[in-house]
Amino acid sequence: MTGQVRTVDGRVAGRRGQATRQKLLDCLSEMLSSSPYRDVKVIDVARKAGTSPATFYQYFPDVEGAVLEIAEQMATEGGQLTELLAGRSWVGKAGWQTSQELVDGFLEFWRRNDAILRVVDLGAAEGDKRFYKIRMKILNSVNNSLSDAVAELQSKGRVDKDVNPAAVAGSLVAMLAAVASHQKGFQTWGVKQAELKPNLALLVHLGVTGKKPTK
Amino acid sequence: MTGQVRTVDGRVAGRRGQATRQKLLDCLSEMLSSSPYRDVKVIDVARKAGTSPATFYQYFPDVEGAVLEIAEQMATEGGQLTELLAGRSWVGKAGWQTSQELVDGFLEFWRRNDAILRVVDLGAAEGDKRFYKIRMKILNSVNNSLSDAVAELQSKGRVDKDVNPAAVAGSLVAMLAAVASHQKGFQTWGVKQAELKPNLALLVHLGVTGKKPTK
DNA sequence: TCGGTAAGCTGACGGCATGACAGGACAAGT
DNA sequence: ACTTGTCCTGTCATGCCGTCAGCTTACCGA
Numbered sequence: 137m138t139g140q141v142r143t144v145d146g147r148v149a150g151r152r153g154q155a156t157r158q159k160l161l162d163c164l165s166e167m168l169s170s171s172p173y174r175d176v177k178v179i180d181v182a183r184k185a186g187t188s189p190a191t192f193y194q195y196f197p198d199v200e201g202a203v204l205e206i207a208e209q210m211a212t213e214g215g216q217l218t219e220l221l222a223g224r225s226w227v228g229k230a231g232w233q234t235s236q237e238l239v240d241g242f243l244e245f246w247r248r249n250d251a252i253l254r255v256v257d258l259g260a261a262e263g264d265k266r267f268y269k270i271r272m273k274i275l276n277s278v279n280n281s282l283s284d285a286v287a288e289l290q291s292k293g294r295v296d297k298d299v300n301p302a303a304v305a306g307s308l309v310a311m312l313a314a315v316a317s318h319q320k321g322f323q324t325w326g327v328k329q330a331e332l333k334p335n336l337a338l339l340v341h342l343g344v345t346g347k348k349p350t351k
Numbered sequence: 352m353t354g355q356v357r358t359v360d361g362r363v364a365g366r367r368g369q370a371t372r373q374k375l376l377d378c379l380s381e382m383l384s385s386s387p388y389r390d391v392k393v394i395d396v397a398r399k400a401g402t403s404p405a406t407f408y409q410y411f412p413d414v415e416g417a418v419l420e421i422a423e424q425m426a427t428e429g430g431q432l433t434e435l436l437a438g439r440s441w442v443g444k445a446g447w448q449t450s451q452e453l454v455d456g457f458l459e460f461w462r463r464n465d466a467i468l469r470v471v472d473l474g475a476a477e478g479d480k481r482f483y484k485i486r487m488k489i490l491n492s493v494n495n496s497l498s499d500a501v502a503e504l505q506s507k508g509r510v511d512k513d514v515n516p517a518a519v520a521g522s523l524v525a526m527l528a529a530v531a532s533h534q535k536g537f538q539t540w541g542v543k544q545a546e547l548k549p550n551l552a553l554l555v556h557l558g559v560t561g562k563k564p565t566k
Numbered sequence: 567t568c569g570g571t572a573a574g575c576t577g578a579c580g581g582c583a584t585g586a587c588a589g590g591a592c593a594a595g596t
Numbered sequence: 597a598c599t600t601g602t603c604c605t606g607t608c609a610t611g612c613c614g615t616c617a618g619c620t621t622a623c624c625g626a
Contacts, residue, residue: 143573150573152622172477174389174415179612188576193614200389254476261469261532262387272539279540296563303542303550310533311526317476318525324487325494327518335518342557348511358603365602367593394583403605408585567626574621582613592603 143194157195159185161209164202169251173258200259207256207270210249214274217245221281226289226341232349235341239312239333242278246316254317279309285344295346308343312336358409372410374400376424379417383466388473415474422471422485425464429489432460436496441504441556447564450556454527454548457493461531469532494524500559510561523558527551 141149141157149157163184167176176199182189196202220241224234246253259267282305289295315322315336322332341349356364356372364372378399382391391414397404411417435456439449461468474482497520504510530537530551537547556564 147573150622153574156574172479173473177612178614189613190576190615191574194574198614250476254473257476257532258388258469258473260536261465261472263535264387268536271533272536298549299553300542300546300550302540303537303547304554306537306540306542307526307530307547307551307554310529311522314525314529315522317472318486320478321475321483321487322518322521325517325521327515327521331515332518332522334513335515336522338514339519339522339554339558342561343554346557346563348561362602365593368603371603392583393585404584405586405605405607406603409604413584569626570624572621572623574619576617576619578617579615580613582611584609584611586608586610588605588607590603590605592601594600594602596597596599 144197145194149195153195156185156187156191160187160192160195161202161206164199165206165252168203168255173255203252203255204266204270206252207267210252211270211273214245215277217241217274218277218281221278221285226285226345228350231345232337232341232351235337235344235349236334238278239337239340242312243316243319243333243336246313247319250317253313257313257317275309275313278312279305282308282344289345299346304343308340311339359412360409364410368410371400371402371406375402375407375410376417376421379414380421380467383418383470388470418467418470419481419485421467422482425467426485426488429460430492432456432489433492433496436493436500441500441560443565446560447552447556447566450552450559450564451549453493454552454555457527458531458534458548458551461528462534465532468528472528472532490524490528493527494520497523497559504560514561519558523555526554 141154143149143153160181164176164181167181167184178192178199179189181199181202182192185192192202196205220238221234224237225231226234256267256271260271279302283301286295286299286301286304290297290299290301315332319329319332322328338349341347356369358364358368375396379391379396382396382399393407393414394404396414396417397407400407407417411420435453436449439452440446441449471482471486475486494517498516501510501514501516501519505512505514505516530547534544534547537543553564556562
């Protein structure tokens with residue numbers, strides 16, 4: 137499948153090597169959660185993993201390289217997000233439920249992976265194609281489903297013709313991602329988690345169907 | 352007002368000093384546009400400004416400190432965003448125009464300041480209160496206006512009672528900011544700039560009024 | 567059991583950025 | 597010209613980066 141795991145200098149990693157590698161990745165993940173991306177140093181990660189910087193460089197070209205690895209793993213898990221929309225209806229009460237469950241699942245996924253997603257977002261915004269592709273991989277599953285849903289409703293005449301399904305879907309997905317990243321920010325605006333979700337679901341439903349949900 | 356500009360060691364900066372300081376800020380701004388935040392080094396900024404690292408440290412505690420300065424300046428200019436909504440109507444054709452102009456102005460502002468906004472966003476997401484406050488300062492102007500608009504329509508019975516104005520407004524603002532940050536991303540989804548704007552405006556209008564715009 | 571071979575790890579090193587300081591250059595007033 | 601306070605930089609100790617040679621460990625076939 138993905139081929140063997142290799143060290144920077146071309147050797148194949150065995151059991152022990154892979155364990156060390158994974159430990160480094162885990163420690164890096166922790167560091168990303170606890171300190172600013174800019175301040176994450178190779179030496180700190182290595183120390184935390186109980187090994188030396190030289191070992192780190194055996195498995196990863198640099199911090200960024202290791203981050204990409206973590207992000208890739210997460211993106212693969214992120215494929216589950218597709219299930220939030222596969223075969224769901226956007227009509228009537230079912231539509232409202234679909235919308236709610238999408239918001240719920242999305243926010244939960246983002247909250248679980250917030251540290252790494254922050255970095256992926258930054259990399260993507262800075263124009264780094266590698267991060268960009270990973271971000272796409274995660275969002276595409278949701279985006280395509282949403283886009284299809286809009287397009288289908290459009291073909292039935294339930295949505296205006298001058299709506300661009302991809303643009304609407306992309307904007308909604310971007311909204312979900314942004315709100316998830318700044319969930320704490322809403323508290324300062326006096327909005328609690330529990331209140332936020334239904335309002336987000338409302339916006340998603342409005343965006344996809346153009347109509348208020350029937351609850 | 353803001354008091355005198357001071358160096359790190361407490362001296363008051365004169366004409367020449369302020370010029371140097373500003374030059375350093377300008378060069379830092381440029382660097383942020385052209386290279387990843389993580390790789391921006393004091394020595395590079397200093398070289399670009401035709402001075403030495405020591406000079407940089409005379410005016411700023413570190414790179415982050417200087418970035419905060421730039422962000423603060425930008426946040427002040429960002430007050431202009433309020434004008435996009437002050438005294439606008441959300442009813443009928445006027446409502447559609449309000450929505451369009453908001454999207455236009457917002458995207459333009461974000462595009463002009465994308466480099467620094469990326470960093471502010473990251474800092475805020477990482478939980479740094481200083482960046483967080485700056486992000487609020489920028490978004491609040493728009494957010495409050497939007498929130499008021501929703502609340503007003505709500506009091507007139509045109510919007511459902513269980514809608515939380517602050518949550519909806521915050522989500523819409525987050526959407527605008529996120530889409531602006533990843534404008535390039537939409538091109539890969541086959542969505543052009545020109546197509547994006549009206550669809551965003553539609554979503555904003557739907558979110559605020561709960562109805563499709565009359566064009 | 568015993569090498570042989572490849573994987574795994576680290577000490578050590580040159581290079582570079584950081585951050586602090588003291589002292590020299592410069593402008594302005596007297 | 598002299599003084600004063602601002603402004604800049606040479607220099608230095610410190611610490612991280614990224615690489616390499618070389619040592620240790622695990623696996624495997626004879």
